Structure formats: C-alpha cells, structure tokens
Amino acid sequence: MTDAEQSYDVIVLGAGSTGENVADIVVRGGLSAVLVESELVGGECSYWACMPSKALLRGSEVLGQARAVAGAAAAVTGEQDVAATLDRRDGFTSHWDDAGQVEWVEGAGIALVRGHARLAGEKRVVVTTDDGAERVLTARYAVAVCTGSRAAVPPVDGLADVRPWTPREGTSAKEAPGRLLVLGGGYVGCEMATAWQQLGAQVTLLQRGDRLLPHLEPAAGEAVLASLRELGVDVRLGTDVDAARRDGDEVVLSGSTGEFRGDEVLVAAGRAANTDDVGVDTVGLTPGEYLDVDDSLQVSGTTWLYGVGDVNGRAQLTHMGKYQARQAGAAIVARARGEQVDLADWSPFVATADHRATPSVVFTSPQVAAVGLTAAQAADAGLPHRVVEYPIGSVAGAAVFADGYSGTAIAVVDTDREVLLGVTFVGEGVAELLHSATIAVVGEVPISRLWHAVPSYPTISEIWLRLLETYRG
Amino acid sequence: MTDAEQSYDVIVLGAGSTGENVADIVVRGGLSAVLVESELVGGECSYWACMPSKALLRGSEVLGQARAVAGAAAAVTGEQDVAATLDRRDGFTSHWDDAGQVEWVEGAGIALVRGHARLAGEKRVVVTTDDGAERVLTARYAVAVCTGSRAAVPPVDGLADVRPWTPREGTSAKEAPGRLLVLGGGYVGCEMATAWQQLGAQVTLLQRGDRLLPHLEPAAGEAVLASLRELGVDVRLGTDVDAARRDGDEVVLSGSTGEFRGDEVLVAAGRAANTDDVGVDTVGLTPGEYLDVDDSLQVSGTTWLYGVGDVNGRAQLTHMGKYQARQAGAAIVARARGEQVDLADWSPFVATADHRATPSVVFTSPQVAAVGLTAAQAADAGLPHRVVEYPIGSVAGAAVFADGYSGTAIAVVDTDREVLLGVTFVGEGVAELLHSATIAVVGEVPISRLWHAVPSYPTISEIWLRLLETYRG
Numbered sequence: 001m002t003d004a005e006q007s008y009d010v011i012v013l014g015a016g017s018t019g020e021n022v023a024d025i026v027v028r029g030g031l032s033a034v035l036v037e038s039e040l041v042g043g044e045c046s047y048w049a050c051m052p053s054k055a056l057l058r059g060s061e062v063l064g065q066a067r068a069v070a071g072a073a074a075a076v077t078g079e080q081d082v083a084a085t086l087d088r089r090d091g092f093t094s095h096w097d098d099a100g101q102v103e104w105v106e107g108a109g110i111a112l113v114r115g116h117a118r119l120a121g122e123k124r125v126v127v128t129t130d131d132g133a134e135r136v137l138t139a140r141y142a143v144a145v146c147t148g149s150r151a152a153v154p155p156v157d158g159l160a161d162v163r164p165w166t167p168r169e170g171t172s173a174k175e176a177p178g179r180l181l182v183l184g185g186g187y188v189g190c191e192m193a194t195a196w197q198q199l200g201a202q203v204t205l206l207q208r209g210d211r212l213l214p215h216l217e218p219a220a221g222e223a224v225l226a227s228l229r230e231l232g233v234d235v236r237l238g239t240d241v242d243a244a245r246r247d248g249d250e251v252v253l254s255g256s257t258g259e260f261r262g263d264e265v266l267v268a269a270g271r272a273a274n275t276d277d278v279g280v281d282t283v284g285l286t287p288g289e290y291l292d293v294d295d296s297l298q299v300s301g302t303t304w305l306y307g308v309g310d311v312n313g314r315a316q317l318t319h320m321g322k323y324q325a326r327q328a329g330a331a332i333v334a335r336a337r338g339e340q341v342d343l344a345d346w347s348p349f350v351a352t353a354d355h356r357a358t359p360s361v362v363f364t365s366p367q368v369a370a371v372g373l374t375a376a377q378a379a380d381a382g383l384p385h386r387v388v389e390y391p392i393g394s395v396a397g398a399a400v401f402a403d404g405y406s407g408t409a410i411a412v413v414d415t416d417r418e419v420l421l422g423v424t425f426v427g428e429g430v431a432e433l434l435h436s437a438t439i440a441v442v443g444e445v446p447i448s449r450l451w452h453a454v455p456s457y458p459t460i461s462e463i464w465l466r467l468l469e470t471y472r473g
Numbered sequence: 474m475t476d477a478e479q480s481y482d483v484i485v486l487g488a489g490s491t492g493e494n495v496a497d498i499v500v501r502g503g504l505s506a507v508l509v510e511s512e513l514v515g516g517e518c519s520y521w522a523c524m525p526s527k528a529l530l531r532g533s534e535v536l537g538q539a540r541a542v543a544g545a546a547a548a549v550t551g552e553q554d555v556a557a558t559l560d561r562r563d564g565f566t567s568h569w570d571d572a573g574q575v576e577w578v579e580g581a582g583i584a585l586v587r588g589h590a591r592l593a594g595e596k597r598v599v600v601t602t603d604d605g606a607e608r609v610l611t612a613r614y615a616v617a618v619c620t621g622s623r624a625a626v627p628p629v630d631g632l633a634d635v636r637p638w639t640p641r642e643g644t645s646a647k648e649a650p651g652r653l654l655v656l657g658g659g660y661v662g663c664e665m666a667t668a669w670q671q672l673g674a675q676v677t678l679l680q681r682g683d684r685l686l687p688h689l690e691p692a693a694g695e696a697v698l699a700s701l702r703e704l705g706v707d708v709r710l711g712t713d714v715d716a717a718r719r720d721g722d723e724v725v726l727s728g729s730t731g732e733f734r735g736d737e738v739l740v741a742a743g744r745a746a747n748t749d750d751v752g753v754d755t756v757g758l759t760p761g762e763y764l765d766v767d768d769s770l771q772v773s774g775t776t777w778l779y780g781v782g783d784v785n786g787r788a789q790l791t792h793m794g795k796y797q798a799r800q801a802g803a804a805i806v807a808r809a810r811g812e813q814v815d816l817a818d819w820s821p822f823v824a825t826a827d828h829r830a831t832p833s834v835v836f837t838s839p840q841v842a843a844v845g846l847t848a849a850q851a852a853d854a855g856l857p858h859r860v861v862e863y864p865i866g867s868v869a870g871a872a873v874f875a876d877g878y879s880g881t882a883i884a885v886v887d888t889d890r891e892v893l894l895g896v897t898f899v900g901e902g903v904a905e906l907l908h909s910a911t912i913a914v915v916g917e918v919p920i921s922r923l924w925h926a927v928p929s930y931p932t933i934s935e936i937w938l939r940l941l942e943t944y945r946g
Contacts (some may be wrong), residue, residue: 431934
C-alpha cells in the first residue's frame, strides 16, 4: 500500500440514500467503510426527486382536499402562494447544500471521499478528486456500487440539443415555466404535470402508449388521466415524438399527433444505469448496463462486488434502494465474519420484497398506492388468482374525507394459497393505506386471518372489509 | 302458533349496525330473520355517533392541515362556513330519516318489525308496537340481543334534571352552543370538545382523572390535552363534579376545582348496557347488566341466546360490533346446520380480535390510532414485552405533510414470540396508518418478516422502519 493508497473493509461508490445505508449498516456491523461521491452527499432523492417533488405537490393536494369538504371550502378563498411553496421545497432540499448529510456521515463513523470513483480491478477503486488528483482505495471485503441511475434521454432527433429538463430541473426550477411539455406518462411525468400545472404552468403531457402509468393497474392510469385533464393538463396519448428543436425561446416537439410548443420540455421517459464510467469493464462487466445481482445484491460471478439500489434495475425507488442496502449490508457483514448467508426468501440477507412486494406511491391527485403484483403480472406469472375490486368512495370514511370521493381498490388474491399477491389503491389520501397491504403481502397473512383485522370505523381503511366481502362473494 | 305469533329462524333485537349485520349474515346463510327496532333503523352510529361526529370534525381538520403547509396556508383566508358544515353533517345522518336503511333491510330479505322487543322466555320475544299492540315472535334457532348501549349519566346531584346533552344531542345540535361544558375526557368528550370549539363554542372539559384518554397510551392523552388547550378549550383535569343545577338559562356544575357555567353540558362519561327493559329477567339474567358471552357471542349458559355489540361490553365500537356480528352470524348459521363450531382463537366463529386486536381511532387533532395492547396492558397481562417509541415528525413524509409535524408512534413487542402486541400512533392524519398495525398484530407477523415490509418513501408510514430500527437497537 502506497501513501496514496488507503484500505477499508468496504468501499461504497455513491453517497445517495442507498450508499449511505450500506455504509451505515456495515459500520454498525463493526467494519470500516468509505463513501465516495462526486456530487451532493444524500443523492438524487434528497435534492432532485422524492423530497422536492412531494414538497411541490403537497400544497395543492391539501388545498384540493379542503375544497372538497363543504363548510371548509368556504375558507379557501385565496390562492396558493407559489413563491412560498417553492421556498418550502428549497427547505426540504437544504437549498441543495449537503452539509447536514456530511455531518451525518461523519457522525456515523463513515469516511467520505469526494470525487469520481472507478473500479480498477478486484477490490480496487481509483478516485479522481475534484482537483484532478488520484487516490487509490482498496477494499478488504467488499465494494458496493450504489451509483444509481439518471434520466434516460430517448433517441429523439434534436432532443439533447434543446437542453431538455430532466427530473432534476423539473424538481428544482426556481419558478413555474409558462408552458411545460412533459415527455413520458410514467409516475415522474404524471407527478410533475400535476405539480406544475397547479403551480401556474400550462402543461402538455405526451405519452407514447395508450395509457398513463402503464406498469400499474389500468384503473390507476385512467383516474390520473381524468384528473390531469380536469386540472387543465393537455394529455396526448399515443404520441410518438420524433424530433425536437428550439424556435427562438420555444421548444418545438414534432409528434405523431401534431406539433407541440412550450417554454421547456421535461424528459421523464425512464432511467439509465450509472455504470458507464465507473470502471466495471475492469472486472469484466459491460459499462452502461444494469448490474446483474443475486438476492443478496452480490454481482453475479463475484464474491466481493455488490450492486445496490437503482444501479441494479430491480426496483428503482428510494425506499427499495434503502431496503436493499440493509439486506446487502447485513450480507457483507456476515460474509466478512465468515458466516454462512442464507439466500432463502425473506432471510435477513436477501431482498425478496423486490420481486414480491415492492410498494410505490404516485403522488398525483388522486394518489396511486400499489404493492406486489398487478392482475396482469399475476397472469403473466401463471399464478392462479382472482381479482377483486371495490369503489372506495362507497365507504363511509371516504365520504367524510371528501364530498364526491372517487377511488378504487383492487386486490389480487392467490387462490391456491389464499393470500394476497398485490393490492392497488387509487384515491385521495390513500398513500398511508398502502402499508397495510404491504404487511399483508409480505406477511403472507391468510385471507381467513385478515377477516379478523377489523378496520376502524369510519376510516377509508374500511375498504379492506369490502374487498374481503367481495372476495367471499 | 296463534295469528299474532310469527316464527323466524333468528330474531334480532335492535337494528343498529350490529343487528343489521347479524341479520344479514344469517339470511345469507339461508336462515330467515326478523329485526325489531323501536327507534331509527341504522342505530346510534349512523345518526348520533360516528358519522355525525366525524362530519363535524372533518372541515376543521382539513383546514388545520392546509394552514400547516406554507404556501397553501396563504389560500386559507376565510372562515369555515359552520352552517354548511352542519348541513353536511345532516346529510350524513340522512336528516335522521331511516328510509334508506329500511330499503336496505328489505332488499337484504330481512323482516322488520317496529316496536319495543322484550324476551319472554326461551326463544320467545314479545314486541310492543307503537300503537300499543303486542306481537309474539318465536325463534327456531337463535335470538340475538343487539340493543347496544346508551350514555351513562353519572350519579351527580341534580345532573339528570338539567337536561344534559348526551352524545346524541352533542352530535345532532342544530347550532354551536355558546358555552359548552363537557363532562368526561374519554374519546367522546375529546372529540366533541375538538369539534364544537372549532365550530364556535367556548368549551370547558372537566375530567375526573389526571389525564385524558386514560385507556390509551399516556402520550395520546398528553398530545390531545395540548391540542385542546391550543384550540382554546379550558381543560380541567382532576375535577370531580358533585352537583349540577340550572341558573336561568345557565347550567352550573360544582366541581372539586371550582364552579363551571355553560349554556349546555354534554355528558360523555361512559356507557350503560341497554338490557334494563328487554326481558332478560325472563331467562334468568339481570336487567341492566352487560350480557356475559363467550367468544362466539353466545350468552353463557344458553344455547340459543346471543349478545352482540355494545350490549356485551367487550369492545364498544361500531366496527367491533359489526365484526362480532359477522362472527356470531357465522356461528348461528353453523349451529343451525348442526355443524360443530370451532371456538379456538381466530376461527371463523369467534371474535378473538376483541381481546387481542381492537382498533380505535380518536378523531381529534392530532388523531390517536391504536390497536392491541398498550404497554400498561401488556404489563398487567404479565407478558414479556418491550416498548419502542419514535417521534413521527422526524420522518420525511410527516415533514412534507405539515410544517412542524408533531407525533409519536409506540409499539409494544412481545419479546418471547417476537410479534407485535399493540401499536399506537398519535399525530395528524394517522388514522389510515392504523390498519397496517392491525394486520401486523392480527397476522402475528414476526418482526423478522416485518423488516421486509418496506414503507414507501416519503410517506408517514416510514415510521414503521424507525420503530423496527429502534427495536433492533
């Protein structure tokens, strides 16, 4: 080991929430760890994704809820203060300053190196620091690549040249754009359209396919489509965009259903793995591809390399990255101790929920909260199942929550095992209902036992009783 | 059988939500059933309890939530329209008209007799109809007493003479009283104080003991005490009231901590069983007492008499009455078919959740949502347990929900079996989190498995992760 070479038990590439959690877990397990980060410590979620987007949405959401209650509506006579909402958003991102996160890292006993890290063969990482110097780090036990993902810019002629917004600009903009074009109708596109339309932009959302939120139950996309249009968003389904250009200050998109003009265009058309420049080629892997890992998040064919979080493409959500970090961290610690790591489903060392029970919430109005398999996924998997559906607006708690409450709950039941495979809730304020479904799916709680789980009256959760009654028929 | 005598498989006394559900279940099971009701079909919950109280609370709740979000707060420049809120409440009670409920009963194939029913020996019921006539009903299989409970008026000198409000008047008042005295700091007293104070009354709440919500975790009562005082309610703990009188239009209560004057006094000091005038003496039971039942809700020492809902005193909540109705209904049907009824915990015929997993929500601001055992109850039961607690305001979802969010989550873990015995959430908007805990408790999902139930980020449900981390230490 030279002067410029430092050794740690574990090297973690990328100090987003996933990397932070891997490092934290292994340090708690008695190992030493170093985090390497080239941007802000805390990562995408803290500064350019979950937190700022939810802060942009919350004000409009709660005002919509107040307007939906006769009596309360009378009090909402003013307008949302957009500048205050943006200020509030800035507070959630700590004004894009990572001092607080750095303090947490240091307090957790984790070393931090700022710079661009690249693998340089087995257990070896070279960091190019901001001043151009190189530092070599070596790992005694493991290297965890937690470099995440970035917005994928689709291969549309001219698109890269019009300086499109990615979700980064979409969540951090200092003011509402006048006219915003949104390319993509997945959850990011739908959330951003919901947020900016209500903060004063005129949004046009272009979606290639024939529905929004295509990975979720069709009822979800239908409800969000209706709500976006109700808010005034111009949603164009079945729109292939084949060219982009700037015309003065305007962005012009040429699509299969016409030409669309805006002041900005937000690209929300999927993610790309951040593996193109982290040296994976030095260990025999292909740059740009998602890392192929087993359920302990260990890269296939290695005994020391882990790919955790977005970078493995399993379940690209902050909470799933952190979950994987907990499981991978436990596996790294156990293996460092020479212990056997149980790779069976639901063991403390594997991320079984990635396949079976990934929860997600789309913070549109209505919200979409889903966990586990959709009906289509259950069918694709060849699982014997039955789908039960019930309108949430018919339960008393929803009627109290908002006048004219509209929503849907969908449960997919494994008819052999009589357990839930997946549940989707669509409706205002359903985000906090989701964890009930997540526990039911993960816990594989039999339907016969769920009958004893009584929802409190009158809450929206009473929908559980209706789903069970519908299933029993 | 005479002309005036009619026979049904099952006779149900009381057409509240519990009685309706017993009748519905047995009819679905192929039996005939008659419901006897002397007041409104639909019962206490629909007209004088859950529904109107929640309608009175919802407007203030959502406006408070909007005011707690910078940016949104600017839009709340007006006042709640109290008349519109009362109108909305009237809508939820169908203006105290039971035509819709009667239609449901008829559609469900259940016979309905209006009048006062009294048992007259085994399987025999005499109904005194409104015109003074008597009808005799006989039951082939079972009689279910679902007559519920009423407000207990404590033995305070003069109290009955001042025409106190019970929760009935408290939830159905046509305008806010000027000054309202509330006697009792349980959930009804706390909810009514929260509702009317925000609808314009000046409320004084008198509580005998030294804390509010004494059956819940102490943190719940503390938070609600602080919020009531913040709203301007004059809360007097440790106050024994020993006399009541009218002084002109004023009600005057003399208590151990002073004299209290108001325009009305609401008595919310517990419930009494509606068994004093239903003929239980004709079958050897004591009028006025709660019916002593087994887990299938069958009255001890009988093979045909059931006591379901509030009337058995097990768990006096609408949703638990309905749950008991489902279980008792299934037991009645099975026994009528000559089938064996499994009385083991969690069987389809028993109300195990009454003991192990009764959920309740107090719709104050903050809300209190609790299920299962409190720490004190676990200790009293001699169960090996550990209590873990975490501030909800420190999770990202709560910070997005409201500026300065304050709340607490408390989990009681059985340290032998490594399952949850009980969970309490205190905070704004926690009602819908409760069912996650209810499923975990009822499902006896091991802590090791709950680690795989990932809360979606950023929701308030992330508190689950913090509780588990705190438990692991």
